[in-house]
Amino acid sequence: MSNPKFKYAPISVFLFPFYNLACGILLCTDGDDSLYPIAVLIDELRNEDVQLRLNSIKKLSTIALALGVERTRTELLPFLTDTIYDEDEVLLALAEQLGNFTMLVGGPEYVHCLLPPLESLATVEETVVRDKAVESLRKISQEHSPVDLEVHFEPLVKRLASGDWFTSRTSACGLFSVCYPRVSSTVKAEIRQHFRTLCSDDTPMVRRAAASKLGEFAKVLELDYVKSDIISLFTALASDEQDSVRLLAVEACVSIATLLPQEDLETLVMPTLRQAAEDKSWRVRYMVADKFSELQKAVGPEITKNDLVPAFQNLLKDCEAEVRAAAANKVKEFCENLPEDSRETIIMTHILPCVKELVSDTNQHVKSALASVIMGLSTILGKDNTVEHLLPLFLAQLKDECPEVRLNIISNLDCVNEVIGIRQLSQSLLPAIVELAEDAKWRVRLAIIEYMPLLAGQLGVEFFDEKLNTLCMAWLIDHVYAIREAATCNLMKLVEKFGAEWAQNTIVPKVLGMANDPNYLHRMTTLFCINSLSEACGQEITTKQMLPVVLKMSNDQVANVRFNVAKSLQKIGPVLDSSALQTEVKPVLEKLATDTDMDVKYFAQEAISGEFSSINVLTE
């Protein structure tokens, strides 16, 4: 009678677009609630078994729908509000559900009914639950009319903000910014006062929450209040006694600086930012480094030139590796966003010397962070500078003792390729690639394989055949399966790049040769290669060269090889023509279907039913 899709999709998906209409219908179909007395439904929510309780809560919308909007408001919600004492997982599900409940209580007009249970959830100890409750509250705040917002929502925020235990106060911090824009100026003044109080709360948890919402709150405030209120709060939080609070102020700094007119930045923001960049705690300095591009955009080119350049130099030379790595990650973005008129000079005289030092840093994370962005500098500096200044650094990093550094260089070759062409590097590139290809860590080998198609494209077919082909073949017999698998996939991509003819001459013979290998795993690799190559190589090569080998392998003494033959035949079927299928493939599969091994039989039958059912349709 109905579309099965309905069963599984969340109700809100369907209901949301039909707000007004749906309310009307729900109201008028309230009649059959006699079927489900609330007690029965509530029993479901009280089941002793947590898992069952959780399932019921997750389907709370179904229950609410069965009750109708009025009884949901008058009976279900009070019950939920009174019984909030449960496993965190159940509470989390409840907090999430209630965010989508507006419709089920009768639409925006009644949305404030959802506030009491969410208020209790917002005071729970477990952070995840609390955050979800706040998220839901923020969501439904948008559905409140301006009047309801002042009558119902804002008092709730105030109650939370002046709660005894830190949990409610932390939750309040996230709610100010959603109601501020839509309330009267007296209420606005109260909200600002509450936020101020929380910024100097005596528990660090609350101050952290306030600091993390400072930027968001600043955005909804009128500019005058940003200058008068926010700046003093920002300054206070940025010099908090705990570094966990100070570092959050750095984030707020970005939003605040964006809001203020350029002429005020120097006096209002910069003293604090300078202080943060030299904070005695590395966590704060790390945060500055991590947010450097955002800060740079927010303060504009002049301050960048005068203040941020020296600050960035210091961060690149910081005594903690964590900070240096975070700063190194930003080198390219920072340089890119420098004002054009002085970009080159700044990079050459201030940034590059630091970068040069980082190339031989003692910490590998710093070096690999640098290696992941350093190539990007070549587009900014142009050909001559790249050859003269950057190339030696690339080459040094290509020889770095840490594989990750080399890998990061290789993975970004395309940037250099555009500027100076890859030939400049190829002499150093090759040994680096070879070494990575044979690295003891298989994850490193895997990573380099993934760059092979890219490298092949940039180095050209000749270079590839000469230097890299052997590597690609060697991976096929790596002792780690993931490498062999990646190697087959790599071959496919190479064939897509260089064409079927190239495949026929260079790859296919070697792959097929492995079919006679004494090691059955190597023989299987042949099959895996055929699986992925057949399509790229086309019908002729597949039928003439690959198929005979596959068919021959159906007599292999190892069952694993035989059932992979069945799988391969199914896989390459679509590439073959129907006569080959009927005359060659079918008999072999039929023979395999009578194999003594259970698995071989199974896969052979699978292949027969998969392939020939579709073929028959075609031939008919």
Add this chain to the structure above:
Amino acid sequence: METTKLPPTSPSSPTTGFSVPSAEKVDGFPRRSMRRARQRRSHSSSQFRYQSSQVELTPLPLLKDAPVAELHDLFCKKLQQCCVLFDFLDCVADLKGKEIKRAALNELVESVATSRGVLIEPLYPEAIKMISVNIFRTLPPSENPEFDPEEDEPTLEASWPHLQLVYEFFLRFLESPDFQPSMAKRYVDQKFVLQLLELFDSEDPREREYLKTILHRVYGKLLGLRAYIRKQINNIFLRFIYETEHFNGVAELLEILGSIINGFALPLKSEHKQFLVRVLIPLHTAKSLSIFHAQLAYCVVQFMEKDATVTEYVRHTFSVVKGCKSPVMFLGEIEEILDVIEPSQFIRVQEPLFKQISACISSPHFQVAERALYFWNNEYILSLIEENCQVILPLVFATLYRVSKEHWNQTIVSLIYNVLKTFMEMNSKLFDDLTASYKVEKQKEMKRERERTELWRGLEEQQERRLQTLGEASRNQKNLQERGESAQPSSPQTALPEHPDLDLSGAPSTT
């Protein structure tokens, strides 16, 4: 340093014939030993930010040779000398300076510990300054981001040769008979204590050990700081539980608290009860519970011994701690608590307690079940059970009966038989009644289960029906609109976007 590179397997020619060494035959591929001995991590240190101009230290005369008149002056100079910090990562840098400072520190320790009358008022700010400069620093990022205190070697503090002496000096200073709390409190203030508490996150266990003793002394001697210290420890714990799940010094702080709780006055203040319920009990849910469980259990038991009525609060344990990551540890703590519980208090907690215990007994993990069943070996607990057999037996009977038939582990099965036998001896009448009603109960349960499924099926069908009505209604409305008639003037047209999934009724009902 060169990365160890192993010879590549010969790629072109897999071993001819079948002469693969037998040890490698498992998958036919030559195995390479990939495991390298774990590299010993170098002992890095918090990196002090140096004073830009490094002062050259010159040795001062020995304290013991100084004439009494000049003693304090010299003491003060030595304290100032010890404010100079050295780079310990470079172990050969400025060896002479390091040695001078070490000797000076040794002398200071010795002098504070042995001679009387050294600690006069002007020395307090100098001493506290020297201590602050040396010990307060932002702890460095952990060498190992996934540092597991149970498995990994901690990173040790490189400047320990000096740092230890500074801590030693601080400790002797606090313990000196000349120590005057009224003078010290001007310098050892809230800010100082807060920084001291932050150091408890140090990875170096030696440093935490010193800090523990020192904080304990500070708590003991500077009464004005007590409430503040407790509050800040609360904050550290709450942050640990709900925000970071990382703090190296939890065990040490709990140890201090254990003795603090011991000294609480009766009746317990609500602040302390709140601490038990909102901090100590939630600590049980931490992932790294095993590291500080002993200290935590001690604190909880201390509370119990202080004031038996806190059982009411410990009751929370049984529900809150359901989320506990290691039930075996939790059960151990429950047993410790039960050992000191008053029979009258026991009655108040027995219901939630035995529900929890029966849940543990039915755990498929035999260690958990076993630990729970061991409760019946504890004589005091057994006597409590016997007294309340009427209540407890019905709570656990069904579980015991079921698990005795189903559990995979023979030890558990035989332990359960013993427990059942004990119960039979305690109250054979009740036991027989329960056995008789077991089947009936079981059937009732199955019936309830069927009803539940039925209920949900009904609910979901109803939901579908309503959605369908909705879908049709929206179609009707759309049709109407297409004809240019406004069906419901109240609903704006934009509220009705076409929803692909709602195309369900096949033929739209026409007007």
